[in-house]
Amino acid sequence: MISSGERELELLIGPQHPASGHMRLVAKVDGDVVVELRPNIGYVHRSVEKLAEVKKYLQIIPLVERPSLADTTANNLAYVMALEKLLGIEPPERAKYLRTLLAEINRIHSHLYGLGIHGVMIGSSTAYMWCFGDREPFLELAQELTGARLTYSYIIPGGVRRDLPAGLGERAERVLRYMENRMRDYFNLYFNNPVVRARLEGVGVLSRHDAINLGITGPNLRASGVAYDVRRAEPYAAYPELEFDIVTEEAGDSFARVMVRVREIVESMRIIRQVIRKIPEGPILHESYEKLIPPKLRESMKQRGMVKFPSVFANLRVPPGEAISRVEGGRGEVVFHIVSDGKLSPYRMRMVTPSFRNVILFEHLTRGVRVADIPAIYGSLDYFPPEADR
Amino acid sequence: MRLDDLRKEIEEKLNGLGAEVSSKDPNLIEVRVGRDKLVEAASKLREMGLDHVKAVTGIDYPKERFEVVYITSSYSDSLSHFLVNLRVSLPYDDPRIPSLVRVWPSVLYQEQEEKDLLGIEFEGNPRMEERLLLPDSYDGIPPLRKEFKVRVEGIDA
Amino acid sequence: MDILKLLFEPYIFIPLVFPGLVAAFLLLLIIIWLERKIAAKVQLRYGPLYVFKPLGGVIQTIADLLRYLFQEPIVPREADKLAFLMTPVFLFGLAYLPVVAVPISPTYYAFRSDVSLLIVMALTTLAPIFTVLMGWSSNNKFSLIGGVREGYLVISYEIPMFLSAISMAILYKSLDLVEIAEAQKGLWGVILNPLAAINMLLLMYMSTSKFPFEIPEAESEIVAGPYTEYSGIIYGLVMGASYVKLYVLSLVYSILFLGGWNPLPINDPMVAGAMLFVKAFLLVALGAFLRAVYPRFRIDQAISIGWKIAFPLSLISVVISLLLIMGGVSLVVK
Numbered sequence: 001m002i003s004s005g006e007r008e009l010e011l012l013i014g015p016q017h018p019a020s021g022h023m024r025l026v027a028k029v030d031g032d033v034v035v036e037l038r039p040n041i042g043y044v045h046r047s048v049e050k051l052a053e054v055k056k057y058l059q060i061i062p063l064v065e066r067p068s069l070a071d072t073t074a075n076n077l078a079y080v081m082a083l084e085k086l087l088g089i090e091p092p093e094r095a096k097y098l099r100t101l102l103a104e105i106n107r108i109h110s111h112l113y114g115l116g117i118h119g120v121m122i123g124s125s126t127a128y129m130w131c132f133g134d135r136e137p138f139l140e141l142a143q144e145l146t147g148a149r150l151t152y153s154y155i156i157p158g159g160v161r162r163d164l165p166a167g168l169g170e171r172a173e174r175v176l177r178y179m180e181n182r183m184r185d186y187f188n189l190y191f192n193n194p195v196v197r198a199r200l201e202g203v204g205v206l207s208r209h210d211a212i213n214l215g216i217t218g219p220n221l222r223a224s225g226v227a228y229d230v231r232r233a234e235p236y237a238a239y240p241e242l243e244f245d246i247v248t249e250e251a252g253d254s255f256a257r258v259m260v261r262v263r264e265i266v267e268s269m270r271i272i273r274q275v276i277r278k279i280p281e282g283p284i285l286h287e288s289y290e291k292l293i294p295p296k297l298r299e300s301m302k303q304r305g306m307v308k309f310p311s312v313f314a315n316l317r318v319p320p321g322e323a324i325s326r327v328e329g330g331r332g333e334v335v336f337h338i339v340s341d342g343k344l345s346p347y348r349m350r351m352v353t354p355s356f357r358n359v360i361l362f363e364h365l366t367r368g369v370r371v372a373d374i375p376a377i378y379g380s381l382d383y384f385p386p387e388a389d390r
Numbered sequence: 391m392r393l394d395d396l397r398k399e400i401e402e403k404l405n406g407l408g409a410e411v412s413s414k415d416p417n418l419i420e421v422r423v424g425r426d427k428l429v430e431a432a433s434k435l436r437e438m439g440l441d442h443v444k445a446v447t448g449i450d451y452p453k454e455r456f457e458v459v460y461i462t463s464s465y466s467d468s469l470s471h472f473l474v475n476l477r478v479s480l481p482y483d484d485p486r487i488p489s490l491v492r493v494w495p496s497v498l499y500q501e502q503e504e505k506d507l508l509g510i511e512f513e514g515n516p517r518m519e520e521r522l523l524l525p526d527s528y529d530g531i532p533p534l535r536k537e538f539k540v541r542v543e544g545i546d547a
Numbered sequence: 548m549d550i551l552k553l554l555f556e557p558y559i560f561i562p563l564v565f566p567g568l569v570a571a572f573l574l575l576l577i578i579i580w581l582e583r584k585i586a587a588k589v590q591l592r593y594g595p596l597y598v599f600k601p602l603g604g605v606i607q608t609i610a611d612l613l614r615y616l617f618q619e620p621i622v623p624r625e626a627d628k629l630a631f632l633m634t635p636v637f638l639f640g641l642a643y644l645p646v647v648a649v650p651i652s653p654t655y656y657a658f659r660s661d662v663s664l665l666i667v668m669a670l671t672t673l674a675p676i677f678t679v680l681m682g683w684s685s686n687n688k689f690s691l692i693g694g695v696r697e698g699y700l701v702i703s704y705e706i707p708m709f710l711s712a713i714s715m716a717i718l719y720k721s722l723d724l725v726e727i728a729e730a731q732k733g734l735w736g737v738i739l740n741p742l743a744a745i746n747m748l749l750l751m752y753m754s755t756s757k758f759p760f761e762i763p764e765a766e767s768e769i770v771a772g773p774y775t776e777y778s779g780i781i782y783g784l785v786m787g788a789s790y791v792k793l794y795v796l797s798l799v800y801s802i803l804f805l806g807g808w809n810p811l812p813i814n815d816p817m818v819a820g821a822m823l824f825v826k827a828f829l830l831v832a833l834g835a836f837l838r839a840v841y842p843r844f845r846i847d848q849a850i851s852i853g854w855k856i857a858f859p860l861s862l863i864s865v866v867i868s869l870l871l872i873m874g875g876v877s878l879v880v881k
Contacts (some may be wrong), residue, residue, distance in 0.1 A: 019767035129590035214443035215496025
């Protein structure tokens with residue numbers, strides 16, 4: 001209720017609101033203008049960090065994937081890279097390329113997910129349906145590669161779970177060509193739509209200085225003109241051998257953030273093509289693990305292209321120490337900090353997801369905007385509440 | 391820039407703050423300072439161009455100490471390859487630490503989370519009175535402390 | 548037999564059957580299905596399919612209506628109960644009331660008036676008042692914001708819409724819808740004054756919150772605006788009201804700009820009515836199609852479109868009409 005003399009109305013947007021996601025935005029509005037907005041997160045906290053302390057190292061792989069369902073490869077890869085740093089092993093070349101392949105497929109469908117949600121937030125149900133529909137071919141590619149649609153758990157210490165299926169290259173090429181055609185439709189109907197431009201251009205402008213200062217990450221950072229990408233800063237997997245550009249935009253508004261995602265999809269398709277062309281022959285599991293598998297099983301494993309876990313994985317012991325890994329996921333940089341004391345579970349595992357680092361933008365970008373801009377900004381951040389809550 | 395050069399530069403910058411600087415290949419630098427010199431050391435690192443914090447990790451060593459690690463880095467081309475850990479030890483019965491939110495605004499929510507889940511007080515952080523991930527009414531042991539035992543169900547029990 | 552005869556008396560047939568209640572209801576059922584079907588086509592989906600599959604799920608809306616009928620209508624404890632329950636009824640009633648003044652052929656109308664255009668336009672402006680009241684009586688912040696948004700929109704679309712309609716009345720030198728339609732036996736209004744036609748079409752969709760002006764009930768911002776707290780069949784009523792309003796405005800639009808029942812092959816009221824209905828139906832369908840193309844504008848952008856674009860355009864269209872008359876274009880039916 002508003003009492004007389006008060007100008008501001010407190011709006012509780014979420015957690016039960018069509019466009020809030022699993023979080024609450026506490027907005028103070030004066031007329032149609034937002035005076036202050038505070039995100040209230042934690043509704044889908046699943047205490048990954050604490051659970052990791054009681055689970056064995058290999059059991060944590062599915063655990064870290066769950067919070068960011070649309071972008072599981074980033075978490076999977078970052079966690080395994082931290083483990084590998086502690087174990088002191090380096091995966092074979094072919095496994096690195098396969099990791100890159102999955103990471104890029106995942107980046108595309110994660111971006112499409114974000115673009116679709118953003119579309120429906122400003123009222124374009126068509127953008128939503130198109131993006132979610134066009135995710136499907138990429139999910140199917142990933143499924144063919146890993147056996148799962150979203151929760152791949154594909155990357156394991158020392159390699160990957162499955163080899164490249166025969167003929168995936170051609171099918172991937174077909175999917176990429178389909179997507180390139182569709183991109184034209186997207187531009188005609190959505191990105192160049194005057195209403196879309198009116199809603200997104202100049203809305204929620206994040207300056208370069210603020211983006212750096214607030215530690216923003218991912219496409220949101222690059223849309224403000226900062227050319228930072230972990231794939232360049234600290235190259236991992238097969239990225240050092242591949243050609244790709246870091247996509248940046250200068251405007252820093254909602255539309256720039258959308259455009260960065262769109263252009264990154266194109267860039268990712270370029271990487272996928274290179275991976276398929278360049279992928280070397282060889283084992284997909286580190287030799288020290290491969291030789292632990294009984295010879296007979298090893299043969300059938302090679303024939304079927306599927307890894308049989310060596311028994312040492314069941315009770316994987318990691319030497320004491322600390323390791324930090326970072327990976328550029330679809331939404332931004334995933335950081336894992338693992339402290340090991342030589343036991344079967346990490347002593348402490350810190351997992352920082354891109355959404356958690358970007359949550360600060362809600363209060364920063366929404367001062368003085370209109371109520372209708374809240375979803376336009378929210379969607380452009382590609383913010384995913386479970387990922388922030390972990 | 392090479393790792394050793396950066397280490398030397400940091401050593402020079404933090405001269406007189408009692409900081410221990412070590413490095414680990416390929417790109418990690420560890421800086422350990424005392425709690426009272428933390429803000430000063432952080433400001434110096436920030437001046438060097440380490441412009442954001444990637445993660446704030448609080449570690450609980452029961453009955454012994456807490457450790458807080460600020461994993462910092464930069465978005466500039468020359469420094470983005472390196473990670474600099476700023477590490478502080480806190481006595482177990484007095485887990486208070488000056489907040490770095492004025493040096494690095496990016497730690498706002500991360501410090502609040504560590505307070506929420508680990509019970510470390512970051513003095514000066516404006517969000518210390520509010521819960522972040524836990525329900526507002528929670529008043530048990532901070533869940534990330536070792537004395538908080540996870541109840542296991544199912545086949546692992 | 549007498550009852551059947553009575554039914555075909557214009558003063559009963561027009562409000563109750565065609566183009567009144569029965570036709571509006573049928574249009575509602577078809578257009579909601581069609582809207583979903585068109586959107587599905589654009590969005591590479593099937594849309595409603597399973598309720599009566601041979602015709603592509605055409606009676607899906609009836610199934611939905613039945614569900615609404617049996618759903619519990621919830622009245623919030625803090626709501627103003629009388630206003631909360633009465634407004635949907637008034638809203639629907641007023642959205643459909645202007646239809647009584649719409650003629651369906653040169654000789655078939657409920658009543659003939661010299662100012663039937665004014666009557667229709669005036670009656671359509673009443674409905675938004677109840678939308679605002681709805682937002683207030685629900686005692687919900689989102690409803691309140693939605694109601695206020697509707698209020699703001701009303702003042703920015705009503706004036707230019709009136710002016711656009713009036714510019715055509717000037718051109719035909721009449722406010723009588725029958726005369727206006729008859730005057731277009733040759734050239735249609737849309738050719739004579741295309742500016743007024745475009746302007747009025749835009750404002751028509753704005754006034755019935757079609758995309759891109761679906762602002763008062765913007766889902767991702769304010770849940771469902773004034774309708775947030777409504778459920779069950781009373782929600783069905785308010786949802787239907789904006790379609791009915793669009794239908795009525797489309798009838799008027801067809802008469803003003805699309806020649807009404809012209810060209811008329813045989814002078815039969817039913818043929819004339821069918822002609823008019825088809826035109827109105829196409830206009831409503833176009834409004835439904837826009838959903839698949841546009842997202843929604845912000846309230847301030849919509850208001851500035853109303854005042855900065857539509858309002859000057861409507862003034863210009865009045866001037867165009869005046870110039871045409873001075874230029875000697877005479878369309879008056881003798």
